[in-house]
Amino acid sequence: MVSAGHHGGRTAPAPAERYGETLFVRDTPERRRLELLQEVFDPHSVRTLERVGVQPGTRCLEIGAGGGSLARWLCGRAAPAAVVATDLDISLLDTVRADNLLPMVHDVTRDDFPAGSFDLVHARFVLNHLPERDRVLERITEWLRPGGVLVVESFSWFPLDSSPDARYRKALLRWGDLLRDTIGTDSRWARNYPSALARLGLRDLGARTVTEHLRGGTALAGFWELTVDMSKQQLIDRGYLTPREYEDFTALMRDPDFWDLAPALTQAWGRK
Numbered sequence: 001m002v003s004a005g006h007h008g009g010r011t012a013p014a015p016a017e018r019y020g021e022t023l024f025v026r027d028t029p030e031r032r033r034l035e036l037l038q039e040v041f042d043p044h045s046v047r048t049l050e051r052v053g054v055q056p057g058t059r060c061l062e063i064g065a066g067g068g069s070l071a072r073w074l075c076g077r078a079a080p081a082a083v084v085a086t087d088l089d090i091s092l093l094d095t096v097r098a099d100n101l102l103p104m105v106h107d108v109t110r111d112d113f114p115a116g117s118f119d120l121v122h123a124r125f126v127l128n129h130l131p132e133r134d135r136v137l138e139r140i141t142e143w144l145r146p147g148g149v150l151v152v153e154s155f156s157w158f159p160l161d162s163s164p165d166a167r168y169r170k171a172l173l174r175w176g177d178l179l180r181d182t183i184g185t186d187s188r189w190a191r192n193y194p195s196a197l198a199r200l201g202l203r204d205l206g207a208r209t210v211t212e213h214l215r216g217g218t219a220l221a222g223f224w225e226l227t228v229d230m231s232k233q234q235l236i237d238r239g240y241l242t243p244r245e246y247e248d249f250t251a252l253m254r255d256p257d258f259w260d261l262a263p264a265l266t267q268a269w270g271r272k
């Protein structure tokens, strides 16, 4: 019943639940996981945000702001303009000390903003988790003023497919399958971001995919260890991984002699 891979164009069954219900619950390990994610990926995101340009006065929307590090960065660059930082759960945004931060409980699939409200809209590791991702991309583009910039970022799974290490490959692919089957995550969609942005009529398109080497014992490995650990019970109880497969993966993530390519980060941007 469990398959490594994706739907290959078949109609996906309706997901059983939403992000945050039993997967990605905002508990203490999840907070730590988000910190590691920020530590590893913020330099890549900042490089792209600097490239598209964030100046004093840029009205920013940070969607699914999570731990808030990028909202904090945007606040520093865009002041005195407000940075609206949305999430289903904004509790971690309390630590962001910035007068121009506007935290907002807001579900990007349902809640709205007036058309043309923002100069910059950014979402990292959010759209891939939403089954209605194409519709959401369309909606968030409406929130940009003409000339405003959209920046989206998500994981691309492809480096896993060619991994020579079956333990590493299987654990992460199965974890991806669990997410797909439970909340409708698509970890293979982001490589097509540029085409999706082109279909929306955005101009000055750009895209970059970064594949980092993962070494056991590093922050990147710690992030993936915590990520799989978050779903340990479901992975084992629902037959995605055996306890042994789970333990093997954890050991690899702690072994400084283990090296492989991590899931890639795909970024894309375009102007309305």
Ligand SMILES: C[S@@+](CC[C@H](N)C(=O)[O-])C[C@H]1O[C@@H](n2cnc3c(N)ncnc32)[C@H](O)[C@@H]1O
Pocket (backbone or CB within 6 Å): 019, 020, 034, 037, 038, 063, 064, 065, 066, 067, 068, 086, 087, 088, 089, 106, 107, 108, 109, 123, 124, 125, 126, 129, 130
């Ligand atoms: C993997 S975390 C990434 C957090 C942050 N964007 C980052 O990259 O550091 C995904 C975030 O999206 C939020 N999220 C998930 N579904 C959402 C929705 N429908 N509307 C708004 N935020 C959502 C989650 O609560 C979580 O904070």
